[in-house]
Amino acid sequence: INNCAGLPCRFHQKGLDDGPDFLSEEDRGVTVNVDLQTDATLQVDISDALSERDKVKFTVHTKSTLPNFKQNEFSVVRQHEEFIWLHDSFVENEDYAGFIIPPAPPRPDFDASREKLQKLGEGEGSMTKEEFTKMKQELEAEYLAIFKKTVAMHEVFLCRVAAHPVLRKDLNFHVFLEYNQDLSVRGKNKKEKLEDFFKNVVKSADGVIVAGVKDVDDFFEHEKTFLLEYHNRVKDASIKSDRMIRSHKSAADDINRIASTLYTLGTQDSTDVCKFFLKVSELFEKTRKIEARVAADEDLKLADLLKYYLRESQAAKDLLYRRGRALVDYENANKALDKARAKNKDVLQAETTQQVCCQKFEKISESAKQELIDFKTRRVAAFRKNLVELAELELKHAKGNLQLLQSCLAVLKGDT
Amino acid sequence: MSYCSSLHASLFPDKQLHVLQDEDTEENGDTFDMQITVSDPEKVGDGMNAYMAYKVTTKTSLNLFSRNEFSVKRRFSDFLGLHSKLASKYMHIGYIVPPAPEKSIVGMTKVKVGKEDLSSAEFVEKRRSALQRYLTRTVTHPALLKDPDVIQFLENTELPRAVSTQALSGAGILRMVNKAAEAVNKMTIKMNESDAWFEEKQQQFENLDIQLRKLHASVESLVCHRKELSVNTASFAKSAAMLGNSEDHTALSRALSQLAEVEEKIDQLHQEQAYADFYLFSELLGDYVRLIAAVKGVFDQRMKTWSKWQDAQLLLQRKREAETKLQYANKPDKLQQAKDEIKEWETKVQQGERDFEQISKNIRQEVGRFEKQRVKDFKVVIIKYLESLVHTQQQLIKYWEAFLPEAKAIA
Numbered sequence: 075i076n077n078c079a080g081l082p083c084r085f086h087q088k089g090l091d092d093g094p095d096f097l098s099e100e101d102r103g104v105t106v107n108v109d110l111q112t113d114a115t116l117q118v119d120i121s122d123a124l125s126e127r128d129k130v131k132f133t134v135h136t137k138s139t140l141p142n143f144k145q146n147e148f149s150v151v152r153q154h155e156e157f158i159w160l161h162d163s164f165v166e167n168e169d170y171a172g173f174i175i176p177p178a179p180p181r182p183d184f185d186a187s188r189e190k191l192q193k194l195g196e197g198e199g200s201m202t203k204e205e206f207t208k209m210k211q212e213l214e215a216e217y218l219a220i221f222k223k224t225v226a227m228h229e230v231f232l233c234r235v236a237a238h239p240v241l242r243k244d245l246n247f248h249v250f251l252e253y254n255q256d257l258s259v260r261g262k263n264k265k266e267k268l269e270d271f272f273k274n275v276v277k278s279a280d281g282v283i284v285a286g287v288k289d290v291d292d293f294f295e296h297e298k299t300f301l302l303e304y305h306n307r308v309k310d311a312s313i314k315s316d317r318m319i320r321s322h323k324s325a326a327d328d329i330n331r332i333a334s335t336l337y338t339l340g341t342q343d344s345t346d347v348c349k350f351f352l353k354v355s356e357l358f359e360k361t362r363k364i365e366a367r368v369a370a371d372e373d374l375k376l377a378d379l380l381k382y383y384l385r386e387s388q389a390a391k392d393l394l395y396r397r398g399r400a401l402v403d404y405e406n407a408n409k410a411l412d413k414a415r416a417k418n419k420d421v422l423q424a425e426t427t428q429q430v431c432c433q434k435f436e437k438i439s440e441s442a443k444q445e446l447i448d449f450k451t452r453r454v455a456a457f458r459k460n461l462v463e464l465a466e467l468e469l470k471h472a473k474g475n476l477q478l479l480q481s482c483l484a485v486l487k488g489d490t
Numbered sequence: 491m492s493y494c495s496s497l498h499a500s501l502f503p504d505k506q507l508h509v510l511q512d513e514d515t516e517e518n519g520d521t522f523d524m525q526i527t528v529s530d531p532e533k534v535g536d537g538m539n540a541y542m543a544y545k546v547t548t549k550t551s552l553n554l555f556s557r558n559e560f561s562v563k564r565r566f567s568d569f570l571g572l573h574s575k576l577a578s579k580y581m582h583i584g585y586i587v588p589p590a591p592e593k594s595i596v597g598m599t600k601v602k603v604g605k606e607d608l609s610s611a612e613f614v615e616k617r618r619s620a621l622q623r624y625l626t627r628t629v630t631h632p633a634l635l636k637d638p639d640v641i642q643f644l645e646n647t648e649l650p651r652a653v654s655t656q657a658l659s660g661a662g663i664l665r666m667v668n669k670a671a672e673a674v675n676k677m678t679i680k681m682n683e684s685d686a687w688f689e690e691k692q693q694q695f696e697n698l699d700i701q702l703r704k705l706h707a708s709v710e711s712l713v714c715h716r717k718e719l720s721v722n723t724a725s726f727a728k729s730a731a732m733l734g735n736s737e738d739h740t741a742l743s744r745a746l747s748q749l750a751e752v753e754e755k756i757d758q759l760h761q762e763q764a765y766a767d768f769y770l771f772s773e774l775l776g777d778y779v780r781l782i783a784a785v786k787g788v789f790d791q792r793m794k795t796w797s798k799w800q801d802a803q804l805l806l807q808r809k810r811e812a813e814t815k816l817q818y819a820n821k822p823d824k825l826q827q828a829k830d831e832i833k834e835w836e837t838k839v840q841q842g843e844r845d846f847e848q849i850s851k852n853i854r855q856e857v858g859r860f861e862k863q864r865v866k867d868f869k870v871v872i873i874k875y876l877e878s879l880v881h882t883q884q885q886l887i888k889y890w891e892a893f894l895p896e897a898k899a900i901a
Binding site: 296308461 | 704
């Protein structure tokens, strides 16, 4: 049963054949961000991906007319850690303090899926051959769905960077795209992870202090309040939507088992009712596939949307934090300058510091305002697109289900 | 059904046998005019001695009863008492006596203790429905309908309290049946089945039992997950409403609130569907799992009857051998006694053979009736269940169609 868990699993995104079994509409990858102007100067996508035992290898494909690159079209292979490295380099870059850094894609996580495949292998003896094959197919489809999602999320990250007027010119980004050797960025070791943990603790403590500082600027004051509440509510909605979708999948699995047992009943029964059993078994086989697709579509259009904006709103909060931090530094520099002038000591140094702080703060403020406005525009567009598609898909599936149910009923009623 | 239709033709020459289930279901073919409802559960008494009293209403035009419509109050142990009497009267001659609903210590304790929550209300409703189905099945059986205990149960205002209802529940009967089956097997009866029909039928029921249990388990799981889905959808709806509140883009905020409303309606829908899953599908399967236990019970009774007959034959043989021996022993008293005993056992053998033939005949008829009923029940329920699924999808379409323009209106 180590098919997907052990052996490499690969697909090509372009011309991908969505088996009729699960995902219906698959807007290729770019499900959450719409306004990504993919102009000819720089186009990035993930053209292939390979899933091995414990890592995923993404083939990052670039098409560009920019002079910075040696060729017009090229590909490299990257792993998740290298995406993280790129993201972190943006975060640590002082020049980008005024931007909403596109959120890093989440780590590919096949653990749950692999565990299920394992359990299935162990339970092979306790079910019929048909049941086993059926369940195996579904788990493999689930694995493939997770795989596609992680590819999409890594791709969205790159597209966001490529669409950003400043980030697209970043040197690390170009190296990431072009350098065809391993970037040798290993994942963080325990010590580094611990350092990160403390950094975050300090940052949140600091964040509280910084957030407490009232902003004279109404726009930013409003954004601060808004983002804090919004972020928490998106988080809650994301968790609840996941639970809802899980229940939906479980129900679809039950219908699958019911269909199988009805089929056995139908073949065993010598009375009139066997026709009913067989027809309904056939019906349920089809409706449960539709139910599974409903859950999958809800996952794509709703759950993924919410998860993405959870990450983006965090990135926006981080921006506000950085600006707040710069404001506090600026105000402190002002106070220091006043003190220095009063004491008439180190005035020049204090003046320079104050000017640097002032410039930094104003630079961040200016770009932050635009970034936050763009964030809103993107968010509204993404929600609109996904909610419309969600409703359309729900309708499509409900109508499909209805049609199947009604035609089966017509046959059965005609029979009695 | 030669037995049934001839009997009923004599009693109700103009009427046809009509079975009314929970709701009126018109069936072509046989009809009899009788409808039983169990309703108005009422708690009587306090504390651990409290019990639920159910109103049993009978509507009928049959001559068996003195009135056309009448009600009585019964408690759960009364139903168990009725079943116990019927089982002891009829099982050993091969009638399939419908089993009574299961006892539930947990369920009843909650009710007694006065827990006025959703789960005890659900428990009472589940029981009420089960009692109604039990009575309906009982009176559908042509012989049981005429049984004086049944008539008394339906008509009499006062009923003597049923005692020792321990072994009387469905599970109790099953235990009894299993014990009997074990005992039969221990007697190493490899019954000379002269009639392949019985062997075939037993195997069929065995297979049916296995599959129905499996199906029942899956449907119970579906009910559980559907309820969970309803709860989680409601929870998501609230969360979406909160998100809509904090969204500062007006049109998107409105759309999110609409989404929350849609999801709230959908959670209700899931709840209703779970209800249908349970009362239509799951309960039917549960009933049939218990019914099949009763069917297996009568087959075992037949084996027991056969074995009794065989034992009688064996004993007769021995008595004859003893008599032969005594003929050479010159003990005239003992010889006479032996001859008397032979007569006694010859009678018993004849009775045994008659009993065996009778029960075999009864079972054939019973199985025929049972299968017919089973087919009818399943067909009716399957259609009703599919109709409930149709309704759900139609509602879903309505809700999402209303939402779509709202989503498109986000600008």
